[in-house]
Amino acid sequence: GDSVTQMEGPVTLSEEAFLTINCTYTATGYPSLFWYVQYPGEGLQLLLKATKADDKGSNKGFEATYRKETTSFHLEKGSVQVSDSAVYFCALKGQGGSEKLVFGKGTKLTVNP
Amino acid sequence: NAGVTQTPKFQVLKTGQSMTLQCAQDMNHNSMYWYRQDPGMGLRLIYYSASEGTTDKGEVPNGYNVSRLNKREFSLRLESAAPSQTSVYFCASRAVNSPLHFGNGTRLTVT
Numbered sequence: 017g018d019s020v021t022q023m024e025g026p027v028t029l030s031e032e033a034f035l036t037i038n039c040t041y042t043a044t045g046y047p048s049l050f051w052y053v054q055y056p057g058e059g060l061q062l063l064l065k066a067t068k069a070d071d072k073g074s075n076k077g078f079e080a081t082y083r084k085e086t087t088s089f090h091l092e093k094g095s096v097q098v099s100d101s102a103v104y105f106c107a108l109k110g111q112g113g114s115e116k117l118v119f120g121k122g123t124k125l126t127v128n129p
Numbered sequence: 130n131a132g133v134t135q136t137p138k139f140q141v142l143k144t145g146q147s148m149t150l151q152c153a154q155d156m157n158h159n160s161m162y163w164y165r166q167d168p169g170m171g172l173r174l175i176y177y178s179a180s181e182g183t184t185d186k187g188e189v190p191n192g193y194n195v196s197r198l199n200k201r202e203f204s205l206r207l208e209s210a211a212p213s214q215t216s217v218y219f220c221a222s223r224a225v226n227s228p229l230h231f232g233n234g235t236r237l238t239v240t
Contacts, residue, residue, distance in 0.1 A: 050228065059133070059219055059231030060172075105171065115160060115179050116187065117229060121171035 018043040022106045022120035029096055029127050037091040037123045039080075039106035047108040049073075049082050049089040054103040054122070063091075063104070096127045131155050135220050135232035142210045142239045150205040150235050152220030158230070160223050161203035163187075163195060165216040166234070172219065178203055210239045 023038040041047065048067045052060040064073030069084035078093045089106060106120040136151045154161065162177040164187075174187030178197040192214060194206045203222075207214060217236050221229040 052229075057233070059221075059233045060229070061231070062228040065228060115177055115185070116174060117162075119164075119172040121169060 018047065018108060018110050018116075018118045020106050020108055020118055020120040022104075022123055024121075024123070025103075026124040026126060029125070031098055031127055031129055032095045033127075035091070035093040035096045035100075035125070037104055037106075037125070039089045039091065039120060041087050041089065041106075041108050043087075043108055043110060045111035046084070047110050049080070050107040050109070050117070051078070051080055051089070051091050052105040052107060052119075054105065056102070060105060096125070098127045098129055101125055101127045133220055133222055133230050133232035135218075135235050137235060138233070139236050140238070142207075142237065144211060144239060146210050147206070147208050148210065149207075150218055150220075150237075151202070152204065152232060153202045154220075154222040154230070155201065156222060156224070156230065157200070158222035158224050158227075159200070160225075161197065162221045162223075162229070163193075163203070163205045164219045164221065165189065166219060167216050175205065175218075210237075212239045215239045 019042045050065045051063040053063045054060045064075040066073040066082035072081045080091045103122045103124045105122045133154045159180045163175040164172040176195040178184045181200045217234045220232045223229045
């Protein structure tokens with residue numbers, strides 16, 4: 017079945033550091049890929065998405081590119097802020113009419129001033 | 130807009146007790162979902178409802194039942210709570226070809 021593997025955390029960075037959170041997936045066909053963010057005490061919010069190969073999703077300075085050849089969707093940000101401290105989840109939705117979204121286990125990011 | 134509203138926010142149960150977690154959305158979404166979130170496990174789908182009147186099992190349905198009462202409401206019931214059901218429960222909804230919208234969660238402890 018479909019699955020998502022993301023790098024284990026926690027990740028601790030200093031403000032203005034470069035961030036990469038790795039995400040790889042297993043799925044048939046061409047799934048849609050997502051990054052969700054969860055701030056403390058809240059539900060998940062969509063951060064960005066990509067629906068076909070080579071698409072780049074971007075939002076709030078975060079970017080991720082859908083790489084079919086490496087089945088990857090790594091999250092990057094050039095300069096993190098303290099306010100980016102949160103848990104980040106990679107997710108996929110299978111091709112076609114699948115209703116199910118499959119999530120990775122989440123990566124906790126802490127950014128120190 | 131309230132979005133997705135879950136009640137209660139916190140709940141403590143004794144083993145064997147029953148309870149219903151409530152979820153309502155005001156975005157006219159067709160699909161609704163229940164997930165549980167456990168440390169080191171990410172989010173796992175319990176049940177979902179693709180449209181009013183239909184429900185389907187997800188990855189971890191055992192010990193739970195659901196009701197899609199109408200288009201707005203999707204409840205999750207624990208008939209006989211067990212300590213293994215201690216978790217944070219999230220309800221979510223979405224429109225066709227749109228991302229999930231999550232509620233703020235219900236933190237459930239079963240002693």
